[in-house]
Amino acid sequence: MFKGKFIDNLPKIYGTYTGGFLVFIILMAIAEQAGMSAKLIGIFFVAFTVLIYALIGYLSRTLQVDAYYVAGRQVPTVFNGMATAADWMSGASFVAMAGGIYFKGYGYMALLVGWTGGYVLVASLLAPYLRKFGCYTVPDFIGTRYGGNAARLCAVLVLTVASFTYVTAQINATGTIASVALDIPFGIAVYVGLASILMCSMLGGMRAVTWTQVAQYIVLIIAYLLPVFWISNKLGAGVFPHFMLADEVARIAELESQFGLGTVKNSAADLATVPKGLAGITKAHSDVNTTPWKFISLAVCMMAGTASLPHVMMRYFTTPSVKSARRSVGWSLFFIFLLYSSAPMLATLSKLSLMDPNLATGIIGKSIADVQALDWYQNWNQANLMFVSDFNGNGTLELNEFFMGGKAVVLATPEIAGLPYVISGLVAAGGMAAAMSTADGLVLAIANALSHDLYYKIIDPKAETAKRLIVARVLLVLIGFAGATIAALEIQGILGSVIWAFDFAMSGLFFPLVLGVWWKRANAQGAVAGMLLGLASGTAYLIWVRTGGAGFWGVTQLTFGIVGSLVSLVSMVVVSLMTKAPDAATQRMVDEVRVPSGKTVLGKQH
Amino acid sequence: MSKQQQHWEKTRGLLFVTLAIWFVFSIGIFFFGAEMQESNIRPFGYPLTYWFTCQGSLGIFVILIFWFAGRQEKIDEEFGYSEKEDD
Numbered sequence: 001m002f003k004g005k006f007i008d009n010l011p012k013i014y015g016t017y018t019g020g021f022l023v024f025i026i027l028m029a030i031a032e033q034a035g036m037s038a039k040l041i042g043i044f045f046v047a048f049t050v051l052i053y054a055l056i057g058y059l060s061r062t063l064q065v066d067a068y069y070v071a072g073r074q075v076p077t078v079f080n081g082m083a084t085a086a087d088w089m090s091g092a093s094f095v096a097m098a099g100g101i102y103f104k105g106y107g108y109m110a111l112l113v114g115w116t117g118g119y120v121l122v123a124s125l126l127a128p129y130l131r132k133f134g135c136y137t138v139p140d141f142i143g144t145r146y147g148g149n150a151a152r153l154c155a156v157l158v159l160t161v162a163s164f165t166y167v168t169a170q171i172n173a174t175g176t177i178a179s180v181a182l183d184i185p186f187g188i189a190v191y192v193g194l195a196s197i198l199m200c201s202m203l204g205g206m207r208a209v210t211w212t213q214v215a216q217y218i219v220l221i222i223a224y225l226l227p228v229f230w231i232s233n234k235l236g237a238g239v240f241p242h243f244m245l246a247d248e249v250a251r252i253a254e255l256e257s258q259f260g261l262g263t264v265k266n267s268a269a270d271l272a273t274v275p276k277g278l279a280g281i282t283k284a285h286s287d288v289n290t291t292p293w294k295f296i297s298l299a300v301c302m303m304a305g306t307a308s309l310p311h312v313m314m315r316y317f318t319t320p321s322v323k324s325a326r327r328s329v330g331w332s333l334f335f336i337f338l339l340y341s342s343a344p345m346l347a348t349l350s351k352l353s354l355m356d357p358n359l360a361t362g363i364i365g366k367s368i369a370d371v372q373a374l375d376w377y378q379n380w381n382q383a384n385l386m387f388v389s390d391f392n393g394n395g396t397l398e399l400n401e402f403f404m405g406g407k408a409v410v411l412a413t414p415e416i417a418g419l420p421y422v423i424s425g426l427v428a429a430g431g432m433a434a435a436m437s438t439a440d441g442l443v444l445a446i447a448n449a450l451s452h453d454l455y456y457k458i459i460d461p462k463a464e465t466a467k468r469l470i471v472a473r474v475l476l477v478l479i480g481f482a483g484a485t486i487a488a489l490e491i492q493g494i495l496g497s498v499i500w501a502f503d504f505a506m507s508g509l510f511f512p513l514v515l516g517v518w519w520k521r522a523n524a525q526g527a528v529a530g531m532l533l534g535l536a537s538g539t540a541y542l543i544w545v546r547t548g549g550a551g552f553w554g555v556t557q558l559t560f561g562i563v564g565s566l567v568s569l570v571s572m573v574v575v576s577l578m579t580k581a582p583d584a585a586t587q588r589m590v591d592e593v594r595v596p597s598g599k600t601v602l603g604k605q606h
Numbered sequence: 607m608s609k610q611q612q613h614w615e616k617t618r619g620l621l622f623v624t625l626a627i628w629f630v631f632s633i634g635i636f637f638f639g640a641e642m643q644e645s646n647i648r649p650f651g652y653p654l655t656y657w658f659t660c661q662g663s664l665g666i667f668v669i670l671i672f673w674f675a676g677r678q679e680k681i682d683e684e685f686g687y688s689e690k691e692d693d
Binding site: 106109110112113114116117119120121123124125128242243244245246247249250286287288292295296299300303321322323326327329330333334337340341344345591594595596597 | 620640651660688
């Protein structure tokens with residue numbers, strides 16, 4: 001069926017795959033009509049997609065170093081864009097983003113701006129130069145550019161702290177989805193999630209992760225867009241929601257004032273009866289509800305963090321050329337944009353369908369007893385994602401008496417809007433794909449840094465290829481298990497730890513990476529000082545604010561990267577200038593990196 | 607000035623232009639969030655600030671990166687630093 005090289009057949013292969021997935025959705029829809037139970041549909045969706053990923057992972061197995069670390073540097077521009085988008089959009093983006101917008105409005109939108117704007121920095125400051133460098137990992141660049149094991153080791157440290165914070169959140173998300181869809185306890189589901197993640201990455205490293213991520217992107221984008229378009233059309237809100245929901249946004253503002261948003265406050269005693277993790281609507285949907293500095297500081301942290309997170313950067317090591325690395329960043333952002341620009345639309349549709357008394361689905365203003373009798377309310381109340389209570393005793397559900405979990409916006413809206421269950425099964429598969437693909441990228445980033453930079457470059461430079469790849473795989477499994485064990489403890493929420501990961505990465509890596517390309521005078525001593533002091537000061541600030549410290553400049557625990565990166569910049573510049581300039585060979589290397597054509601700075605095999 | 611220095615000079619110029627546009631749409635306009643929201647400019651009927659956070663800034667970033675990549679390719683070509691297609 002497919003003749004010739006795998007790479008040349010990619011459009012055909014993934015076209016067939018997409019077609020096959022659509023057929024699978026239709027088959028499930030038919031099965032639902034024929035009476036298949038909701039639970040069975042959910043299991044089929046998650047199990048079927050995970051098995052496909054595992055199969056791709058197995059078929060992409062490799063014994064070559066450059067295939068394992070950088071997918072042989074032959075991933076075409078557009079496909080690398082898709083893989084990066086899946087790598088990037090985590091369980092948090094998929095499951096929690098629309099919910100965040102729904103509850104927090106404008107204040108939360110800083111994350112959307114930050115998580116997209118960061119790619120401009122990636123494209124212009126870093127990705128093409130790191131591709132030219134020809135490194136396998138981010139610490140590989142730091143270690144070679146600045147020279148010496150100290151710099152390499154510091155980069156491994158920052159990478160591990162940031163990525164590990166991130167990966168526990170992702171394994172947590174796979175566990176949550178697997179436990180709902182497969183109906184097993186969370187403590188076990190976490191390890192089921194982990195097993196699926198490892199199946200995708202263990203045998204083929206970056207090569208396997210690349211081709212599974214493309215497959216995962218296709219599933220997750222269909223799973224996100226299909227319900228948004230469907231609900232919008234069903235409500236009669238617009239054929240193309242992105243350009244047509246202005247009336248709905250205005251209508252929500254009207255309903256907010258009609259239902260007394262912000263004027264009716266719940267007492268502390270009433271709120272104490274609301275289950276943990278659920279929230280009511282307290283912020284206006286489209287008003288500017290935060291100060292410029294709060295918005296901007298959060299956006300800045302997310303942007304600089306994006307440009308410092310190693311699992312994203314290493315995706316651009318896999319393109320065939322510098323030029324395609326640059327273009328690939330554009331494609332990544334385009335594929336991300338498709339989902340991110342849909343999240344606010346989903347939040348709008350979800351809120352309107354719950355609030356508008358003119359719609360059949362509206363529940364605000366109805367009698368509490370009626371709402372409690374609704375099938376979907378009972379389901380999601382049982383899942384601990386919805387709650388109503390008649391605080392004022394008038395028998396009617398008021399806006400301030402309805403509470404929902406953030407995840408419910410994505411997970412429950414299809415059901416509320418009356419879409420068939422097959423869509424909910426699809427959404428579960430999409431969430432699983434999003435969480436798995438990010439977790440894969442992160443686990444691989446950490447394991448590769450430890451195996452290549454710590455083990456091969458520092459501990460045993462004479463190790464043979466076979467041994468290097470065994471060490472890489474053993475580390476992958478160990479890190480996966482460590483992440484799953486911590487995820488099973490459920491220490492912090494998914495979104496909080498994701499934001500911290502950005503701040504950690506920004507504190508320690510942003511300036512050492514950028515100045516490595518753009519400032520020739522930067523030297524090893526400066527870079528080490530920048531990484532260590534940046535990470536240390538950021539962490540210290542976080543701990544200080546978490547333990548009741550007042551903070552300064554309005555920097556919160558979500559934006560501590562501002563403090564960390566400033567300390568990093570200042571210490572890096574000062575220490576660099578106080579110590580000797582880099583030698584002539586290093587300067588030549590930097591010149592070399594700035595020229596897009598020619599051989600990579602590091603050899604093909606190193 | 608050597609060919610390589612000139613190339614870098616131009617590359618740096620492009621970087622500053624790119625970062626300036628980036629700054630305007632990721633940071634600059636949000637100093638005026640409240641004012642823009644009241645504006646009469648309403649893309650697709652959405653309030654202006656709301657639109658920028660939902661689509662505007664995001665879309666501009668996508669276009670900006672492709673524009674940047676195109677300009678950089680031109681610069682590389684001019685100095686003979688383009689990579690071979692079969693690279």
